[in-house]
Amino acid sequence: MKATSIVEFVRDTYKTDEFIPLHAPMFDGNEKAYVMETIESSFVSSVGKFVDEFEHKVEAYTGTPKAVATVNGTAALHTALYMAGVQRGDFVITQALTFVATCNALYHMGAEPIFVDISPVSLGICPKAVELFLDEHAEVTETGCIHKKTGRTIKAVVPMHTFGHPVDLDHLVSVCQKWNIVIVEDAAESLGSFYKGKHTGTIGNFGAVSFNGNKIITTGGGGMVLCKSSEIGIRTKHITTTAKIPHPYEFFHDEPGFNYRMPNLNAALGCAQIETIDTFIREKRVLAEKYDELFKGTDLQFVKEPEYAQSNYWLNAIICPNQSVRNEIISETNRMGVMTRPVWKLMNKLPMFKNCLVGDLKYSNWIEGHLINLPSTPKLIITESL
Numbered sequence: 001m002k003a004t005s006i007v008e009f010v011r012d013t014y015k016t017d018e019f020i021p022l023h024a025p026m027f028d029g030n031e032k033a034y035v036m037e038t039i040e041s042s043f044v045s046s047v048g049k050f051v052d053e054f055e056h057k058v059e060a061y062t063g064t065p066k067a068v069a070t071v072n073g074t075a076a077l078h079t080a081l082y083m084a085g086v087q088r089g090d091f092v093i094t095q096a097l098t099f100v101a102t103c104n105a106l107y108h109m110g111a112e113p114i115f116v117d118i119s120p121v122s123l124g125i126c127p128k129a130v131e132l133f134l135d136e137h138a139e140v141t142e143t144g145c146i147h148k149k150t151g152r153t154i155k156a157v158v159p160m161h162t163f164g165h166p167v168d169l170d171h172l173v174s175v176c177q178k179w180n181i182v183i184v185e186d187a188a189e190s191l192g193s194f195y196k197g198k199h200t201g202t203i204g205n206f207g208a209v210s211f212n213g214n215k216i217i218t219t220g221g222g223g224m225v226l227c228k229s230s231e232i233g234i235r236t237k238h239i240t241t242t243a244k245i246p247h248p249y250e251f252f253h254d255e256p257g258f259n260y261r262m263p264n265l266n267a268a269l270g271c272a273q274i275e276t277i278d279t280f281i282r283e284k285r286v287l288a289e290k291y292d293e294l295f296k297g298t299d300l301q302f303v304k305e306p307e308y309a310q311s312n313y314w315l316n317a318i319i320c321p322n323q324s325v326r327n328e329i330i331s332e333t334n335r336m337g338v339m340t341r342p343v344w345k346l347m348n349k350l351p352m353f354k355n356c357l358v359g360d361l362k363y364s365n366w367i368e369g370h371l372i373n374l375p376s377t378p379k380l381i382i383t384e385s386l
């Protein structure tokens, strides 16, 4: 299939001759009203009702016992890794195919990533690849899972639900239980994606969500840590809010904390956005179905949700037969004002992670060279109407 057919389909879908982005936020509900309310009340910052309200809405939607709002998704991941007990010098196993934030968060914990392959089904971490790496290089001792050659602890696995498609979590959980490793789910892209009926980010020990402007719903910038119990959630909240002991005027902080609290202004936007998330996801799934139809019987393979999961189809993707087809489609569609792009460069190819340990990255390398992301907003807002 040629780039022109893709451009035609996309233009027909969005009914515009303007530039079409990969993803744009949608404000269809109470966004303006709630944001105005924070301004009128003057509670735009670290105090105000919308932060608690937004946390409760995310708890209800995801079925998580306690959700803690943060300034962005990277901060949520950083907090989750901290709460999961990752320490300086630990190894953390993750996928080579991810957005750099996954690795930045663990780098700033003083931990070092180990990169293993993805599953061609989910495009997220392959539990079998995790197990293969551990079988060959690790042992379980009374202090935890140890990397034999260096004696360092392998503390956690961070699966990332690529483009919203859930990783095979049952399989991953069983591997991690056997090897005494905690799971921190990078669910930044997968709000609204379910694994066997359970929301992504609620199955591992912790989950991290992002509300950046390009994600399925947005707070401008923001994130959330999903915690397994209200007790852990209360401590997580404490850590993200400078670990201050509540008092009308005294300052007392009982441990080193972060200032990762989401401002009330942003939470107001989030409250309005999550009220309409079911509609967004329904529309995104309809768009994905249309793409699936378009590419049926062509040389381009549309990436579909794994059978065990219900995906939010955050970013639609196709896989090309070879790299030159991929390059041509990307350059042609962009030239015609329809944004498409390749997937991230593998993490082990970035200068700061080039010396990290790796497993066999066969599928990661294949996908890196063959995948294209396509415009994925169900409908575009024409700016004049705002």
Ligand SMILES: *Cc1c(COP(=O)(O)O)cnc(C)c1O
Pocket (backbone or CB within 6 Å): 072, 073, 074, 075, 098, 099, 101, 102, 160, 186, 188, 189, 210, 211, 212, 221, 222, 223
């Ligand atoms: C967006 C994203 C993040 C980080 O979110 P921010 O809110 O931008 O900090 C982390 N991991 C993945 C995989 C992401 O796509």
